[in-house]
Amino acid sequence: MDHFHYLRGHLHAEDVPIAHIATAVGTPFYCYSTATLTRHYTVFRDALAGLDATICYAMKANPNLAVVATLAGLGAGADVVSEGELRRALAAGVPADRIVFSGVGKTEEELTFALTCGIMQINVESEPELHMLNRLAVDLGVQASVALRVNPDVDAGTHAKITTGRKENKFGIEWIRAHRVMREAALLPGIALRGVAVHIGSQLTELEPFRDAFLRLRDLVAMLRADGIPITRLDLGGGLGVPYEDEIPPSPEAYAAVVREVLGDLDCKLIFEPGRVLVGNAGLLVSRVIHVKEGATRTFAVLDAGMNDLMRPALYDSHHAIVPVNEPPPDVERVPVDVVGPICETTDTFARQRMLPALRAGALVAFRTAGAYGAAMSSTYNSRPLIPEVLVRGDAFSLIRARPTYDEMLAQETLPDWLGGT
Numbered sequence: 001m002d003h004f005h006y007l008r009g010h011l012h013a014e015d016v017p018i019a020h021i022a023t024a025v026g027t028p029f030y031c032y033s034t035a036t037l038t039r040h041y042t043v044f045r046d047a048l049a050g051l052d053a054t055i056c057y058a059m060k061a062n063p064n065l066a067v068v069a070t071l072a073g074l075g076a077g078a079d080v081v082s083e084g085e086l087r088r089a090l091a092a093g094v095p096a097d098r099i100v101f102s103g104v105g106k107t108e109e110e111l112t113f114a115l116t117c118g119i120m121q122i123n124v125e126s127e128p129e130l131h132m133l134n135r136l137a138v139d140l141g142v143q144a145s146v147a148l149r150v151n152p153d154v155d156a157g158t159h160a161k162i163t164t165g166r167k168e169n170k171f172g173i174e175w176i177r178a179h180r181v182m183r184e185a186a187l188l189p190g191i192a193l194r195g196v197a198v199h200i201g202s203q204l205t206e207l208e209p210f211r212d213a214f215l216r217l218r219d220l221v222a223m224l225r226a227d228g229i230p231i232t233r234l235d236l237g238g239g240l241g242v243p244y245e246d247e248i249p250p251s252p253e254a255y256a257a258v259v260r261e262v263l264g265d266l267d268c269k270l271i272f273e274p275g276r277v278l279v280g281n282a283g284l285l286v287s288r289v290i291h292v293k294e295g296a297t298r299t300f301a302v303l304d305a306g307m308n309d310l311m312r313p314a315l316y317d318s319h320h321a322i323v324p325v326n327e328p329p330p331d332v333e334r335v336p337v338d339v340v341g342p343i344c345e346t347t348d349t350f351a352r353q354r355m356l357p358a359l360r361a362g363a364l365v366a367f368r369t370a371g372a373y374g375a376a377m378s379s380t381y382n383s384r385p386l387i388p389e390v391l392v393r394g395d396a397f398s399l400i401r402a403r404p405t406y407d408e409m410l411a412q413e414t415l416p417d418w419l420g421g422t
């Protein structure tokens with residue numbers, strides 16, 4: 001459920017007409033809804049009631065400071081994957097003791113910064129990383145609070161580009177070595193071993209892969225405890241899907257029921273790292289039709305948004321619902337159209353042969369479910385400025401990232417002296 005709806009024939013974000021925002025900030029832009037963020041966070045949190053759970057929002061889904069601050073205000077911690085995200089989390093008001101640092105290639109500088117901040121947990125993904133972290137912690141005279149990310153080798157049944165829990169994926173410590181590495185970690189002076197972490201992929205639409213991974217985790221905990229290694233925390237990752245088209249992902253309640261059933265009696269603190277499920281439905285990408293072009297065999301709607309602004313269709317063949325900002329009459333005729341961006345790449349195509357009411361040049365359209373991995377993945381390809389982001393709350397809206405000017409973009413680059421630079 002989200003708070004984007006037609007009111008008197010015009011698409012609104014909560015109480016604000018999308019067209020007003022378009023006039024104020026220009027197109028294209030991202031628009032997020034506070035009420036939707038709040039609702040998704042609350043539903044997820046309430047589903048976990050009774051468990052000793054910490055929700056660490058996976059910031060890579062949408063790292064905007066205002067989005068993170070909104071979730072932090074509701075009690076969320078953060079799951080970060082770089083020093084940049086860690087600094088953002090702190091700047092947005094997330095307490096260090098609610099931050100988890102994940103990622104397959106953290107550098108010495110990043111780990112040192114995390115150790116000096118005293119964050120809740122560093123998820124170690126390999127033996128070399130374990131030893132690097134141990135050395136850095138010993139040098140600093142601290143102990144790193146660590147969970148080992150293991151790779152449970154389960155098939156998440158999701159798009160191959162976003163599955164992470166198979167043995168051929170680069171993530172986590174191989175399942176068959178996990179036990180040995182845990183024993184090794186428990187002996188290192190700079191490591192305070194707290195538990196085990198898994199994250200098997202993103203946009204999961206079935207519960208079985210979660211159950212399979214949690215069952216393997218349960219077995220591992222039993223083995224480790226039998227060896228006298230105390231396990232007090234389990235980090236279950238993120239991955240719960242959202243509906244983009246006609247998929248029906250499990251509800252947070254159903255997901256939590258599996259957690260309770262498989263892991264509820266282990267007496268562990270549980271960490272959750274939801275990203276997409278908190279922010280996906282809370283965002284729109286709004287764009288204007290530049291031209292409607294009749295090709296030899298099909299009609300193209302050329303938008304002012306491109307694959308640099310929303311990369312998911314080009315990267316993962318993902319589907320986003322596209323709706324006109326002016327509500328079409330219920331009986332409107334729909335015609336097939338290819339919705340494309342202006343970029344010089346064939347893959348800059350948002351939808352092929354999509355059945356939409358006939359679009360005209362100048363019309364505004366909105367891509368739904370664009371709050372996750374949208375702005376976060378955007379680039380300036382084709383020297384296109386990063387697009388603005390706007391946060392709505394009730395009848396108010398605020399520009400939370402401004403569109404840079406062309407002068408600002410050019411000022412980031414310099415000419416060497418042999419080309420006339422100073």
Ligand SMILES: *Cc1c(COP(=O)(O)O)cnc(C)c1O
Nearest residue numbers: 058102202238239273274275276
């Ligand atoms: C990306 C990621 C998440 C969040 O995944 P979603 O599918 O957005 O919930 C959580 N944990 C880790 C380690 C990740 O890499």
